[in-house]
Structures are given as C-alpha cells and as structure tokens.
Amino acid sequence: MVECQLRPNKVTDATLLDAVRKIPREQFVPRHLQSVAYVDEDVPLGNGRYLREPVIGARLIQEAGVLKDDIVLDIGCNTGYSTAVLGHLAGTVVALEAEDHFADEAEKLLHDLDICNVVVVRQKDLREGYAQQGPYDVIFINGSIPAVPARIKAQLADGGRLVTVISERGHMGTATLVTRNGDSFSSRALFDAATPTLKGFETAKTFVF
Numbered sequence: 001m002v003e004c005q006l007r008p009n010k011v012t013d014a015t016l017l018d019a020v021r022k023i024p025r026e027q028f029v030p031r032h033l034q035s036v037a038y039v040d041e042d043v044p045l046g047n048g049r050y051l052r053e054p055v056i057g058a059r060l061i062q063e064a065g066v067l068k069d070d071i072v073l074d075i076g077c078n079t080g081y082s083t084a085v086l087g088h089l090a091g092t093v094v095a096l097e098a099e100d101h102f103a104d105e106a107e108k109l110l111h112d113l114d115i116c117n118v119v120v121v122r123q124k125d126l127r128e129g130y131a132q133q134g135p136y137d138v139i140f141i142n143g144s145i146p147a148v149p150a151r152i153k154a155q156l157a158d159g160g161r162l163v164t165v166i167s168e169r170g171h172m173g174t175a176t177l178v179t180r181n182g183d184s185f186s187s188r189a190l191f192d193a194a195t196p197t198l199k200g201f202e203t204a205k206t207f208v209f
Contacts, residue, residue, distance in 0.1 A: 001038045011058045019088035028081040048199045060163040070137035080106030093118040143198025156180040
C-alpha cells in the first residue's frame with residue numbers, strides 16, 4: 001500500500017508513512033472484508049459508514065501537518081483506524097464517534113495496539129464537535145461534508161488546521177484545508193476527492209415542485 005498507492009500519489013512524509021506501516025489496517029474492518037482492507041477504495045463498515053480509501057486519508061493527514069505535541073480531534077472515528085494513525089503523529093487524539101458499537105470496537109483495537117495517547121468520546125451529533133477538550137491544533141473529519149459547521153471551526157486553536165472533503169452531494173468533492181488565524185479562517189482547495197458523506201452531515205432534502 002505504501003509503495004504502490006501512497007508514494008506515487010504524493011504522500012511523502014516519512015513519519016506518516018512509518019505510522020501507516022505499523023498499523024494493521026485489516027483489523028479495523030469486518031472479518032469478511034479483511035482481504036480487501038488495503039485496496040484503493042472505501043471499505044464499508046456497516047450502517048452507512050466507511051473506512052476511507054488509503055490515499056485520500058493519508059493525503060489529508062499529511063496536509064494537516066500534524067506535530068508531535070499537537071492535540072487532534074478526529075470526528076467520526078469509526079473503528080479507530082484514522083485515530084491510530086494520528087496517535088502515532090500527535091501528542092493527544094480525541095476520537096469522536098456517534099455509534100456505540102464503533103466506539104467500543106475503536107477502544108478495543110486502540111488498547112490492543114497499545115496506543116495510549118487517545119481517548120474515544122461518544123456523542124450522537126458529530127456536527128457539534130467536542131469543545132470540552134479543545135481548542136485543537138488539528139481537526140480531521142472522516143468523510144465528506146457539505147460545509148464545515150462554524151461551531152467546529154471555532155474549536156480550532158490559533159494557527160490550527162482542519163482537513164476534510166467538501167461535497168454538497170456526497171460524490172466528487174474537494175479536499176480542503178481550513179486554517180485559523182486569530183478570529184479569521186482561510187480555506188484552500190487541495191485536490192479532487194470522491195469519498196462518502198459522513199453520516200449525520202447530510203444536506204437536508206428540500207421539496208421540489
């Protein structure tokens with residue numbers, strides 16, 4: 001995966017690549033899908049949630065520029081794969097999850113892998129973020145969203161970075177980096193990315209005559 005998918009697609013950060021090598025991705029997907037855990041596509045986890053394809057996840061993390069003392073918020077952590085990767089890079093990771101069974105699995109897998117600088121928090125509405133342990137140096141959103149809620153951006157520290165995919169319809173979207181400078185936020189498009197919408201962030205359906 002590292003040599004055939006990540007390096008050819010501009011993932012070059014040595015610390016990130018080392019973290020990816022260390023983490024057994026197959027443990028974070030259902031048993032019957034372990035044989036396809038490393039393919040370059042989204043792997044369904046059930047209940048409308050996915051383990052994001054390796055290249056998009058890794059490129060977003062690389063663009064966030066995670067440092068060893070950073071506090072990171074991982075929104076929609078699923079079974080904890082992105083949390084495990086971020087845990088190898090950051091000082092502390094707060095993993096936010098709406099589904100109890102995913103949170104339980106994430107806690108178990110992270111414990112088994114002896115990744116001790118993470119905490120899994122259960123919260124039904126992921127759009128609220130988790131201000132209690134903020135502000136955060138990095139916020140990572142696991143899936144595409146139509147727009148970044150203001151309440152989540154407000155949880156960034158000064159100089160903090162948020163990475164996600166912006167897509168109004170949940171198909172082809174734009175990987176995006178949001179940076180905070182004082183009370184101002186700037187947004188920069190990074191690359192095209194097709195990734196499923198993070199459940200709970202769907203655009204409300206409107207009535208059409």
